[in-house]
Amino acid sequence: MDFKFTEEQLAVQAAARDFAQNVLKPGVIARDREAKVAVEELKQLGQLGFFGMMVDPKYGGGGMDTVSYVLAMEEISKVDASVAVCMSVCNSLVNWGLETFGNEEQKQKYLAPIARGEKIGAFCLSEPEAGSDATSQRTTAIDKGDHYLVNGTKNWITNGSSASIYLVICQTDREKGHHGINALIVERGMPGFIVGEKEDKMGIRGSDTHTLIFNDVKVPKENRIGEEGFGFKFAMQTLGGGRIGIASQAMGIASGALELAIAYSKQRKTFGKEIYKHQAIAFKLADMATQVEAARLMCLNAARMKDAGVDYTEAASMAKLFSSEIAQFVTSEAVQIHGGYGYVREYHVERLMRDAKITQIYEGTSEIQKIVISRGILKD
Ligand code: CAA
Numbered sequence: 001m002d003f004k005f006t007e008e009q010l011a012v013q014a015a016a017r018d019f020a021q022n023v024l025k026p027g028v029i030a031r032d033r034e035a036k037v038a039v040e041e042l043k044q045l046g047q048l049g050f051f052g053m054m055v056d057p058k059y060g061g062g063g064m065d066t067v068s069y070v071l072a073m074e075e076i077s078k079v080d081a082s083v084a085v086c087m088s089v090c091n092s093l094v095n096w097g098l099e100t101f102g103n104e105e106q107k108q109k110y111l112a113p114i115a116r117g118e119k120i121g122a123f124c125l126s127e128p129e130a131g132s133d134a135t136s137q138r139t140t141a142i143d144k145g146d147h148y149l150v151n152g153t154k155n156w157i158t159n160g161s162s163a164s165i166y167l168v169i170c171q172t173d174r175e176k177g178h179h180g181i182n183a184l185i186v187e188r189g190m191p192g193f194i195v196g197e198k199e200d201k202m203g204i205r206g207s208d209t210h211t212l213i214f215n216d217v218k219v220p221k222e223n224r225i226g227e228e229g230f231g232f233k234f235a236m237q238t239l240g241g242g243r244i245g246i247a248s249q250a251m252g253i254a255s256g257a258l259e260l261a262i263a264y265s266k267q268r269k270t271f272g273k274e275i276y277k278h279q280a281i282a283f284k285l286a287d288m289a290t291q292v293e294a295a296r297l298m299c300l301n302a303a304r305m306k307d308a309g310v311d312y313t314e315a316a317s318m319a320k321l322f323s324s325e326i327a328q329f330v331t332s333e334a335v336q337i338h339g340g341y342g343y344v345r346e347y348h349v350e351r352l353m354r355d356a357k358i359t360q361i362y363e364g365t366s367e368i369q370k371i372v373i374s375r376g377i378l379k380d
Contacts, residue, residue, distance in 0.1 A: 005067070012053075012068040016075035019045065024080040031082070031206040032351050035198075037162055038083050038206055045083065046117020050076075051090040055099055059107050060116035066241075066303035070248045074296070077252025078259065081355040082206030084252065085362075088245030089158050090114055094121030094167055097183070097238040101226045110165050110185055122163035123242070124154040124186075124212060125235050131155075132368050134169075134235060135178045139214060141170035148172065148184060148224070150217040153196075158362070160210025161195050164188040167225070168214070169235050181231035185223040192217040203354035240313050242363045244302045247319035250327040250359035251295040257327075257334035257352045258288045264338055275337070284333050291326040298322055314376035321369035324359035331356045 005013070023041055031038055045051065053069050055061020069091060077084040098111040113119040130136040139152025150170055157166075166186040173180030186193055196211035225234055262285060265276035275281045298319040305312035331353035335342035342349045360366045 005071070008064070009068045009071055012064060013071040013075060015048065016050065016072035019048065019050075020075050020079040024076070024083055028080045028206070029345065029348070029351070031080075033205075033345060035200065035205040037208050038080065039162070041080075041083060042086060042120070042162070043117070045076075045087065046120075049117065050087055051117050051120070052095060052115025053091055055095050055111065055115040059099065060112045061095070066244060066306045067300060070244065070299045070303045073245060073248035074252035074255055074299075077249045078256030080206065081249060081253050081352070082204045084249045085204055085207050085246075085358075086120065086159055086162070088242065088249055089123055090121050092241045092245040093123035093238050094165065096241050097123070097167060097225065097234060098185075100237075101183075101230070101234055105222065106185065106225065114165060119165055120159050120163045121165045121167065122157050122159040123238070124157050124166050124168040125239075126154060126156050128153060128155050132365055135181070135232060137169060137171040137181055139168065139170045141168075141172045141182050141184055141219065143172055144218075145221075147218045147220050148182070150184065150186070150192075150214040150219055152214050154212040154214075156199065156362070157210050157212050158207060160212060161198065161208045166193075166212070168212075168219075169231050172228070176229060178232035179229045181235075182228065183225040183231040183234040184219045185225065186214075186217060186219055190217050190219065201358075203351070203356070203358055205354075239363055240316050241306060243316040243320040243369070244299065244306065244312070246359055246363045247295070247302065247316065247323040248299045250320070250323035250356065251292065251299050253352050253356050253359070254288075254295060254323070254327040254330035255292050257331040257349055257356075258285070258292050260347075260349055260352075261285060261288065261334040261337045264341075268339075281337060284337060288330045288333050291330055295319070295323040295326050314373050317364070317369040317372040317376075320359075320363070321366050321373065324356070324366060327356035327359055328353075 049062045052061035053064045057063045114121045141148035141150045168184050168186045172182050192215040194213040196213050199209040268275050302312050302315040302319045334349040341347050
């Protein structure tokens with residue numbers, strides 16, 4: 001394993017850090033309080049190329065590797081986990097899915113505008129009764145010859161109202177189980193497609209999470225990704241890479257909380273000295289730093305495996321499981337180190353603690369990651 005980053009990777013990391021610290025940080029507390037999407041900031045991030053990082057330049061992307069993506073996700077997530085999840089969904093779910101499995105026309109029409117930062121995408125799998133149990137899709141896509149007629153409801157969809165391109169997983173033939181599922185590209189504005197209620201969330205409040213409603217939406221056949229019945233495998237494979245994104249988001253949240261805790265411990269004094277000089281605090285920081293470092297290595301390992309073209313399914317799930325678990329511990333300890341200040345909204349650490357929780361839930365709960373990992377390590 002090569003432990004040195006290339007010049008290009010370091011440049012991407014520096015650009016993401018600069019953007020996070022100078023553009024995202026000033027308004028992040030207000031956006032969280034008001035549950036406001038960073039519309040202008042997302043536009044700028046898109047123009048800088050952070051939504052199409054790994055996409056082939058011929059489709060308007062940056063042609064970067066997954067390692068660069070992990071480094072950028074860490075820097076953005078340290079400051080604004082809401083912007084980071086938008087970036088993760090665009091890069092690793094929507095773009096990767098379209099680039100890997102879409103046809104040329106779909107790539108030109110749908111992938112390129114997202115990669116160029118002109119449009120935002122959403123990945124629509126979860127339903128009121130199909131979250132972890134992804135095969136139990138109730139949204140139907142009935143085959144009507146030249147189009148599918150889509151009916152149903154999707155829940156908790158990230159980028160629900162800011163997106164204009166939606167990858168929607170639907171059931172076409174229930175008797176065929178997961179082989180009867182299709183992935184369809186739905187455009188904002190198609191008649192019958194309604195962006196429903198926005199969720200009032202505990203964390204990542206600057207990200208727009210919505211219910212989506214489909215009432216007799218006519219989706220042309222050419223908007224199906226892959227062969228008939230490929231939708232479930234499309235979702236599973238796409239989520240594999242998505243989990244590297246969310247693992248990096250969780251690791252970035254933890255890494256941000258650690259940086260804040262270190263800075264605070266050097267400035268705050270108790271009993272006549274800076275608090276980091278008390279072993280109780282220094283040991284907490286040592287534990288936090290060790291966990292962040294382990295999570296970072298797991299994220300980079302999964303990324304390197306993906307870049308090397310080897311199967312990274314379990315590595316991605318392990319990285320997500322571990323990073324999201326340590327993010328709970330690290331952010332909670334950061335609040336503890338800040339004491340009373342850590343519990344008020346004027347300081348960043350309480351937001352990071354709330355933001356961390358979702359990383360154990362979306363793109364497969366911790367329990368789902370354990371299913372994926374255990375199946376992987378136990379297979380013959
Ligand atoms: N790659 C390719 N194919 C895969 C696969 C993978 N990683 N995982 C499973 N499959 C295939 C299997 O080979 C099988 O195909 P065959 O029948 O042809 O052999 C088929 O898919 C069904 O597999 P399983 O029998 O393993 O399916 P299962 O019902 O037991 O479920 C599961 C497996 C891993 C639990 C899956 O349901 C799962 O991942 N659930 C979690 C879903 C999830 O992550 N939801 C998050 C929503 S998206 C989101 O949060 C986005 C956001 O906005 C942030």
